[in-house]
Amino acid sequence: MGFRDAVKLAISRKMEVKGRSRRSEFWWFMVFMFIVNIVVSILTMFSQTLSTVVGLLVLLLCVPVTVRRLHDRSHSAWWVYLCFLSVVFINVYILWSGVIDMMNSVNADLEEIYVSLMTPVYAIPSFIATITSIAIFIFALLDSDAMPNKYGESPKYYIEGNDEPAVSVPDQPTEDATIDANSI
Numbered sequence: 001m002g003f004r005d006a007v008k009l010a011i012s013r014k015m016e017v018k019g020r021s022r023r024s025e026f027w028w029f030m031v032f033m034f035i036v037n038i039v040v041s042i043l044t045m046f047s048q049t050l051s052t053v054v055g056l057l058v059l060l061l062c063v064p065v066t067v068r069r070l071h072d073r074s075h076s077a078w079w080v081y082l083c084f085l086s087v088v089f090i091n092v093y094i095l096w097s098g099v100i101d102m103m104n105s106v107n108a109d110l111e112e113i114y115v116s117l118m119t120p121v122y123a124i125p126s127f128i129a130t131i132t133s134i135a136i137f138i139f140a141l142l143d144s145d146a147m148p149n150k151y152g153e154s155p156k157y158y159i160e161g162n163d164e165p166a167v168s169v170p171d172q173p174t175e176d177a178t179i180d181a182n183s184i
Helices: 002-012 022-044 047-074 078-099 098-103 110-117 118-139
Strands: none
Touching: 002 022, 002 047, 022 047, 022 118, 047 098, 047 118, 078 098, 078 118, 110 118
């Protein structure tokens, strides 16, 4: 799946968290959103509040495709939701705690900024966001599960228009199957 197809598919499923998404759909959409975020950041660089709000909206558009990518690996969406809520909390805390005003002042007191950012209110969500982001990144790098899972058929290993998966399903051993000790 190429860049254009992946972005079109992800946008057409922008609020759909059910189902699965391939690596190519996920990563091409992330590249697209990175470019959009850079352009929007340049356009809103003089308004920290507007930049933060637009950044959170861009992040919100990435949530469904990330959830579907984790579903493709048989992982729960709670990884994404926990990370998203932590990032939102951190942004709101920084925005309304006055840290940005302290950083933008002419003679910024670095010790006061450091103390503001080392409170448990900021440090714990930052730690949670970091750990969950690393886990999501690793999950997103891994290949799709070839077999159907509780989130649906594999978009990579399934042939459209055919009721059969593109990969062969291994035979499951029966209950009365025995292992011959001499064959091991």
